[in-house]
Amino acid sequence: MTFVPHTPAQRAAMLATIGVARFEELLGGIPPELLLGRPLKVPPAQGEVELAQAAAAVLGENRFILPNRVFAGGGVYPHHVPAVVDELSHRGEFYSAYTPYQPEVSQGMLQCIYEYQSYICLLSGMDISNASGYDAGTTLADAVMMAKTQFKDKRRRVLFAPHVNPQMREVAATYNLGMELSFEDCPATADGRCDSAALAGLLGADVAAVVFAMPDCLGYVDENLAQLIAQVQAAGALAIVSYYPFLAGLLKTPGELGADIVCGDAQCLGNPMGFGGPLLGFLACREKLLRVLPGRLIGRTVCERDGAPGEGFVMTLQAREQHIRRDKATSNICTNQALMALRSCIYLGAIGREGLRQLSGLCHENACHAHDRLLSIAGVADFYPGRSFFNEFTVRFPVGKRDEIYDTAIAAGMLAGIKPGGRPSLAAEGSQAGTPALQDCLTFAFTEIHHVQDVAELVRLVREVMQ
Numbered sequence: 001m002t003f004v005p006h007t008p009a010q011r012a013a014m015l016a017t018i019g020v021a022r023f024e025e026l027l028g029g030i031p032p033e034l035l036l037g038r039p040l041k042v043p044p045a046q047g048e049v050e051l052a053q054a055a056a057a058v059l060g061e062n063r064f065i066l067p068n069r070v071f072a073g074g075g076v077y078p079h080h081v082p083a084v085v086d087e088l089s090h091r092g093e094f095y096s097a098y099t100p101y102q103p104e105v106s107q108g109m110l111q112c113i114y115e116y117q118s119y120i121c122l123l124s125g126m127d128i129s130n131a132s133g134y135d136a137g138t139t140l141a142d143a144v145m146m147a148k149t150q151f152k153d154k155r156r157r158v159l160f161a162p163h164v165n166p167q168m169r170e171v172a173a174t175y176n177l178g179m180e181l182s183f184e185d186c187p188a189t190a191d192g193r194c195d196s197a198a199l200a201g202l203l204g205a206d207v208a209a210v211v212f213a214m215p216d217c218l219g220y221v222d223e224n225l226a227q228l229i230a231q232v233q234a235a236g237a238l239a240i241v242s243y244y245p246f247l248a249g250l251l252k253t254p255g256e257l258g259a260d261i262v263c264g265d266a267q268c269l270g271n272p273m274g275f276g277g278p279l280l281g282f283l284a285c286r287e288k289l290l291r292v293l294p295g296r297l298i299g300r301t302v303c304e305r306d307g308a309p310g311e312g313f314v315m316t317l318q319a320r321e322q323h324i325r326r327d328k329a330t331s332n333i334c335t336n337q338a339l340m341a342l343r344s345c346i347y348l349g350a351i352g353r354e355g356l357r358q359l360s361g362l363c364h365e366n367a368c369h370a371h372d373r374l375l376s377i378a379g380v381a382d383f384y385p386g387r388s389f390f391n392e393f394t395v396r397f398p399v400g401k402r403d404e405i406y407d408t409a410i411a412a413g414m415l416a417g418i419k420p421g422g423r424p425s426l427a428a429e430g431s432q433a434g435t436p437a438l439q440d441c442l443t444f445a446f447t448e449i450h451h452v453q454d455v456a457e458l459v460r461l462v463r464e465v466m467q
Helices: 006-016 024-027 048-059 083-089 105-126 138-152 166-175 197-200 225-234 247-250 287-290 338-375 403-412 436-440 452-466
Strands: 157-160 181-184 207-214 239-242 259-263 283-284 295-305 308-319 392-396 442-444
Touching: 024 442, 083 338, 105 247, 105 283, 105 295, 105 308, 138 166, 138 207, 138 239, 138 259, 138 287, 166 181, 181 197, 197 225, 197 452, 207 225, 225 239, 247 338, 283 287, 338 392, 338 442, 338 452, 392 436, 403 436, 403 452, 436 442
Parallel strands: 157 181, 157 207, 207 239, 239 259
Antiparallel strands: 259 283, 295 308, 392 442
């Protein structure tokens, strides 16, 4: 609908109808010191052509870096998005759809969400997935709340393994403001792994969950994760794994390792990078936790009409504060990233099981190649030598070189990793992600879009700065 502003005559008529001479009289209940007292500093109206030119001038001030020159991850990765994903997801019936409240007219969208849930269960190794969340941080917070609810508030401690993404942990800490759970860190071994002996000393009847990352925020994968998960469950607590789903192409899923809840971001599955989003959080769990899983679940039933078999889709559970759960809801999230979930569904359907294996292999191969080339430069060293990684790793530079490399790369139109020491840290919580040892490090990430010549340019730049 076209917006047509009210004319002065129309505004005067409305004010007269309610018995007020001036609009300002409606503001009488607001303390005078809170009123602006002057007109807004809004520039004069422009024509459509002039406005488009002004907007283009502002956008021209942005710094654009080609995706294949982005060597940073940290939760959002520059994967290739096949053309079919945009082509199908931009169809009007999908692009403008909101929430399928009425199954009789929403079968297509409900089927898409059902298939998305099925894909997430395959990738995570879990029994059940909800219909998506906002991002990895909010789904981690939801996972922690699930543990709290599952134990009916009788267990109020949550332990974090070393190097869980600090930004995601900060989101969980924000959600915790009203719950007052105790967040604690598991000590790390000398090579950054979760210390099993120290974990045993922390586990007790008051621990609701232990949060692991696969991989952690420095890119490393803990080969002992299955044993750590078993150790947590032996103490009666839940094991939560924050997960990068591309690992499913090469490694065992968290479900196969024994996890109870798996969360993360599916941005890597058919969704482009965006400054601030939209992202796509996923959350999946064991069937025993079905009743504390927030959000929506889409179910499928087999039916028969006129002698022919068919199927129907419907929202089977809606554990939201807007519906039957009310104050017993495990989350206040009242929508889902349906369009982003659809894109992931199209992406996974397009690449298939073998395609995911191939793409995951390329990500790992490119990272290994870059890792070897970078470590061939004098003065560059692994942060944790000998540790396994997937497509992301952290290296240390001589004092003062890290920032010089990063700034030189930006000037050359390249994003040379992430500064792990510069991420938001939870010093009061004891987060390892803000330790001084990381101040000379960069965390690099590589995907299938990075070719040999891209790596060569990065290595050349680092080598020149290091000389």
